[in-house]
Amino acid sequence: MSFIPKTGSFEGMKSLNKSAIMNIIRTQGPISRADIAKLTKLTPPTVGSIVAELHQANFIKEETGAAKSQGGRKPIMLSLDTSNYFIIGLYGAAEVITTVVSNLDGEIIYSHNQEVFTSPSQEEFLTMLKECIQSTLRTNSLQYSSIVGIGVAMHGLVDPEEGIALFAPHLNLTQIPIKESLEDTFSIPVLVENDVRALTLAESWYGKGKDVSDFICISVGRGIGSGIVLNHKIYTGKYNSAGEIGHTIVDVNGPRCKCGNYGCLEAFSSESAILEKLKRGIRFGRETILSETNLSIDSVFQAAEKGDSLAQEALEESGRYLGLAIANLINIFTPSKVILEGKLFEAGDLILAPIRAMVDRSTLKSSPGSEAIEPSDLGKKGMAIGACTLVLRSIFKPGGF
Ligand SMILES: [Zn+2]
Known part of the structure; x- marks a missing residue:
């Protein structure tokens, strides 16, 4: 994926050498020109002229370092200047659009949630995305020229090359030309x-997957999906749809899933599946403090913590099936970590204990067991941080992960 800026001081900033130098300054700064030359194996004059260009564009800043030896000249040290350029990240979930602004270090400096009204048309959804961007620019007094890119993390099936949301099941929309539409409006590069x-990319840059060559990230919400990282690369498959763990079948006699099959993991372990199971329990007259009217994942956690057996069983069953699917993935890929993301995991051991028990029971001795499992620590903004990371990757590590 190449990053071709259209506007501002970023014009002509793309080149592999520039990206390599910027990435070294990002990860190892403050650093001297001489050390950059050593690490990149570029000649000192090449480093000098690229650094001058980056400095001119206010991408990096200089400071005087400590002298190496007595009487020696103090080296000029370079570090990333995070005060001039920003990235907008959007996460299009089922019922909400999260908009964040990050600096070049991936730090989130603004975040906003906008509810998505029921069943928008394609045009209405695109307008909502644009309004989120416009109000973010306004609220933060940001100029168009200070935004280096817009990243969009979209639920469902996505074509990242064309920037199209091919199928967004929770909105019931297909073929949404997100990249084209946003680039036409803002003239800022867009990645989807x-x-x-x-x-998964965010976990690899800033989360539990940092410096881990092989890991799997599993997200549980209304649906269940996964990102598989093999040898420092995300595995996409031929059709950009690899990792559909939610539609792997965990019980051939199980309930019908939204995809049309029976017994998919999603039909047992997603937030929606848990709430459906509890509704059935309440209707069948099971003893519980939960009521059908105010049923939410939060109320389920609270009830389970108070010892409500119906709530505890629902979480336990969700965990058991998740554990089964995770054990299968562990046996196939032997990742060193399995990172779990989603509100569900805020339930702690109520959900993690049955997952770990099932994983230990069902994985081979040659695979890592439940010790590979770790909840994500990126929090609720993980997907939006990932959206920003798409742009950061295109600046600092084009073509890399
Ligand atoms: Zn399914």
Whole structure:
């Protein structure tokens, strides 16, 4: 994926050498020109002229370092200047659009949630995305020229090359030309990716997947998806749809799933599946403090913590099936980590204990067991951080992960 800026001081900033130098300054700064030359194996004059260009564009800043030896000249040290350029990240979930602004270090400096009204048309959804961007620019007094890119993490099936949301099941929309539409309006480069894959990228840069060559990130919400990282690369498959763990079948006699099959993991373990199971329990007259009217994942956690057996059983069953699917993935890929993301995991051991028990029971001795499992620590903004990371990757590590 190449990053071709259209506007502002970024014009002509793309080149592999520039990206390599910027990435070294990002990860190892403050650093001297001489050390950059050593690490990149570029000649000192090449480093000098690229650094001058980056400095001119206010991308990096200089400071005087400590002298190496007595009487020696103090080296000029370079570090990333995070005060001039920003990235807008959007996460298009089922019922909400999250908009964040990050600096070049991936730090989130603004975040806003906008509810999505029921069943928008394609045009209405695109207008909502644009309004989120416009109000973010306004609220933060940001100029168009200070935005280096817009990243969009979209639920469902995405074509990242064309920037099209091919199928957004929770909105019941297909073929949404997100990249084209936003670039036409804002003249800022736009990158689009599936939400769980964007999250996986964020885990790799800033989360539990940092410096881990092989890991799997599993996200549980209304649906269930996964991102698979093999040898420092995200595995996309031929059709950009790899990782659909939610539609792997965990019980051939199980309930019908939204995809049309029977017994998919999503039909047992997603937030929607848990709430459906509880509704059935309440209707069948099971003893519980839960009521059908105010049923939410939060109320389920609270009831389970108070010892409500119906709520505890629902979480336990969700965890058991998740554990089964995770064990299968562990046996196939032997990742060193399995990172779990989603509100569900805020339930702690109520959900994690049955997952870990099932994983330990069902994985081979040659695979990592439940010790590979770790909840994400990126929090609720993980997907939106991932959206920003799409743009950061295109600046600092084009073509990399
Ligand atoms: Zn399914």
